[in-house]
Amino acid sequence: MNRKIAKRMSAFVPLTLTAALLAACSGGGSGSGLSNNGAASPSAGGNDGSSPSASAPAADSGKPDTSKKVELVWYVLGDAHQDTPKVLAEWNKRLEKDLNTTVKLNFTSWNEWQSKYNLLLASGEKVDMLFASSWADFYKYAKQGAFMDLTGLLPKYAPQTWEEVPKDDWDTATVGGKIYAVPNTNPEYTPNGIVYREDWRQELGLPEIKDLDSIEAYLDGVKKGKPGVTPIGGKAWNEVYTLFTDYYDFKVYGGESGVIASTSYDKPRDIVVYPFTSQFEEFVKRMKTWADRGFWASNTLSSQTEAGDLIKAGTGAVYWRNAPGAGGFITDVSKTNPDYKLGYFPYTRFHNYAIPTLPMANAMAVPKSAANPERSLMVLDKLRNDPTYFRLMTYGIEGTHYSIEADGKTIVTPPAGATVAKDWKNYDIASWGWRYKPNMLDQKGSWEGLKALNEEFAAEAKPNIFDPITMDYAPVKAEQAAVNQVIKQYGQPLMMGLVKDPDKALETYRSKLKAAGVDKILAYVQEQANAYFDEKGIQ
Amino acid sequence: MKIKTEKSTLVFNAAGYTFLTILSLLCLLPFLVIIIGSLTSENEIIAEGFKLIPDRFSFDAYRAMFTNPIQIYRAYEVTILVTVVGTALGLFLTSMAGYVLSRKDFKFRNGLSFYIYFTTLFSGGLIPWYILIVNYLNLKDNYMVLVIPGLLSAWNLILMKNFMKSIPDSIVESAKIDGAGDFAIYLKLILPLSTPGLATIGLFMALAYWNDWFTANLFITSEHKFPLQFLLYKILASASVLKTNIAGNLSPDFKPPTETLKMATAVVVTGPIILLYPFLQRYFVKGLTIGAVKG
Numbered sequence: 056m057n058r059k060i061a062k063r064m065s066a067f068v069p070l071t072l073t074a075a076l077l078a079a080c081s082g083g084g085s086g087s088g089l090s091n092n093g094a095a096s097p098s099a100g101g102n103d104g105s106s107p108s109a110s111a112p113a114a115d116s117g118k119p120d121t122s123k124k125v126e127l128v129w130y131v132l133g134d135a136h137q138d139t140p141k142v143l144a145e146w147n148k149r150l151e152k153d154l155n156t157t158v159k160l161n162f163t164s165w166n167e168w169q170s171k172y173n174l175l176l177a178s179g180e181k182v183d184m185l186f187a188s189s190w191a192d193f194y195k196y197a198k199q200g201a202f203m204d205l206t207g208l209l210p211k212y213a214p215q216t217w218e219e220v221p222k223d224d225w226d227t228a229t230v231g232g233k234i235y236a237v238p239n240t241n242p243e244y245t246p247n248g249i250v251y252r253e254d255w256r257q258e259l260g261l262p263e264i265k266d267l268d269s270i271e272a273y274l275d276g277v278k279k280g281k282p283g284v285t286p287i288g289g290k291a292w293n294e295v296y297t298l299f300t301d302y303y304d305f306k307v308y309g310g311e312s313g314v315i316a317s318t319s320y321d322k323p324r325d326i327v328v329y330p331f332t333s334q335f336e337e338f339v340k341r342m343k344t345w346a347d348r349g350f351w352a353s354n355t356l357s358s359q360t361e362a363g364d365l366i367k368a369g370t371g372a373v374y375w376r377n378a379p380g381a382g383g384f385i386t387d388v389s390k391t392n393p394d395y396k397l398g399y400f401p402y403t404r405f406h407n408y409a410i411p412t413l414p415m416a417n418a419m420a421v422p423k424s425a426a427n428p429e430r431s432l433m434v435l436d437k438l439r440n441d442p443t444y445f446r447l448m449t450y451g452i453e454g455t456h457y458s459i460e461a462d463g464k465t466i467v468t469p470p471a472g473a474t475v476a477k478d479w480k481n482y483d484i485a486s487w488g489w490r491y492k493p494n495m496l497d498q499k500g501s502w503e504g505l506k507a508l509n510e511e512f513a514a515e516a517k518p519n520i521f522d523p524i525t526m527d528y529a530p531v532k533a534e535q536a537a538v539n540q541v542i543k544q545y546g547q548p549l550m551m552g553l554v555k556d557p558d559k560a561l562e563t564y565r566s567k568l569k570a571a572g573v574d575k576i577l578a579y580v581q582e583q584a585n586a587y588f589d590e591k592g593i594q
Numbered sequence: 595m596k597i598k599t600e601k602s603t604l605v606f607n608a609a610g611y612t613f614l615t616i617l618s619l620l621c622l623l624p625f626l627v628i629i630i631g632s633l634t635s636e637n638e639i640i641a642e643g644f645k646l647i648p649d650r651f652s653f654d655a656y657r658a659m660f661t662n663p664i665q666i667y668r669a670y671e672v673t674i675l676v677t678v679v680g681t682a683l684g685l686f687l688t689s690m691a692g693y694v695l696s697r698k699d700f701k702f703r704n705g706l707s708f709y710i711y712f713t714t715l716f717s718g719g720l721i722p723w724y725i726l727i728v729n730y731l732n733l734k735d736n737y738m739v740l741v742i743p744g745l746l747s748a749w750n751l752i753l754m755k756n757f758m759k760s761i762p763d764s765i766v767e768s769a770k771i772d773g774a775g776d777f778a779i780y781l782k783l784i785l786p787l788s789t790p791g792l793a794t795i796g797l798f799m800a801l802a803y804w805n806d807w808f809t810a811n812l813f814i815t816s817e818h819k820f821p822l823q824f825l826l827y828k829i830l831a832s833a834s835v836l837k838t839n840i841a842g843n844l845s846p847d848f849k850p851p852t853e854t855l856k857m858a859t860a861v862v863v864t865g866p867i868i869l870l871y872p873f874l875q876r877y878f879v880k881g882l883t884i885g886a887v888k889g
Contacts, residue, residue, distance in 0.1 A: 179725070
């Protein structure tokens, strides 16, 4: 009897095992099965099937004609909020009354949004407006002709927006003399910086953080004074990498997967491969001593834990955030850990200037295949400029998602007097593309330091001359892939001080970069950047 | 009568069972970690990492997930419906096609087989497929898009055809002599004889439908039409977007799902399909060998 049960059990266990294995396999199987079916499909070209009326504005002046009811399709990034259908129903009710239009707002969700975005534009699907951004390859798509030229349409169909967006902002949305998008109007500063435990700093009598030495003193003090705490817990790469670029004022091209940089803001044309500089050598030696003193864990590059979560758990002390992100984090911690006191040190203080984000970082554009670009622009004009529309789509329904303070400029979430569940979420969708400063509201209870910081940044602002340089790296694709690999394999451990001998590792890193063809990328970037600087007259 | 077992066999069996059991338990470990992780309190995971025996149990993740369970129920409905309809219809089509291709008196069977096989080697790729479905078939945001593309796959067809080849011709012949039509032969004789093949391919299909999030990712835009797996991926993706350069644009209110919530979602989503295996197990072992010869 016992044996029988044992036999059954032992048969069952391996079976479950097989089950698990097969479940894992079939994930890949379903994908390939799908593409098999795709094979039978006729290969169609770019924009056929739907060549809608991209009609130029009608010759008649005066109010645009809205006698025909139109349903628009819009796309924004990210996910919908749970209550988005309710908000949209409300929005469409108003739109139908005012503009005889309804909008179906679709979300890409964050799963592979890039490939989805690509498909939307490449397939010629009927989309009337979508989110566009410099970091979502706006310039590349614009050059390829994926967006509709709005230059002639704007004054007629979005007159208010046309008036209110400054000329410089329109310039950032202009490619080859044509305006391809409506940039948002919300001057913002998002410099790097670190959030740190101010209460610990005071408790341990450490110097105020104002430069690299005081950061080092703080990390050291925390490490010694707070046993069990890893000063920069989890993944410390962001903290260290941004510290490097901002401390030496390197302006890196191509994000953190690039090694080409201008040596400083004042010398944009002095473009180098930064691992070959003496500053880099100095930095990695210093980081070696930091790593040896245990400022971060030795598994830091593979860790998936957010340093911020560790601050909340009481075992971390430093967290990289940009200024608005720091505001959000500090507000959040003030709720979860009310006894903490956090400070913020923006890296802009190393060189005392701040660069605003590019207006084109958040924008709305009309794809070439749009059926109703005119109506779409009219809706956008209304959405940006009419406070009721703007608030509805940005903050949700008044009374349900927020309430407004007596001053009319501050919102309270959850709304005053409402009792909400523990996991209540503010109404929040990717409304970035239609941001318009005068209509934006402050949130009550947010970190007060942010206002002071923004004033500080505004006072020392310098124009953003680097972000509009757009390169697709097409001629140096192979080299770029090789260099990326080298950065991951040799560069990151070196910068995190996780190597035995920094001198030797640096030498290896440099020779591997050379072998990967970094010089070819350098030449490409120099050529492209200088062409841009020539065009804009930057020396 | 009792067959006497040799002592050496007994020892060998004992050792074998022990070894396999330990091995299988080891394979169960990751899943156990997921289940326990979903029941651990969030702070403990952050501070001390995942453990097999947590200090404090917490049902917060499940509570959070089921405070608004409508979406999950809805997603379950969609997934189950798609899986059942897709598998049933798919099996019917696959077995019919497989039967036709396996009949020796079908003149073009080799050419047609090759035509089908060819698509496994060369496919049009993602963009043509997308254009076909969106612009020509107008299936965007339609339930049918979740079902149709998975109905027939070349791989399953070839499996089915090879399986049916193993059924002796004389059966078909005898039925013909008795006056049965082609469809009756297929329905009354071939299908019952192909149960192991049908079960295997049915399982493949059911799994493919159950696990498919990619089609929904591309084509489904209305929240109430999301299948279960896509819901899960959505939750995970919103956590990973925080690690990209978009993070700077996200509002400070944007909070990634907690570790425990991710685990709990995984449990809720995987649960039912695992239960399917024990029922299909007896066909499975037999069915696996039919894939041994391909082409």
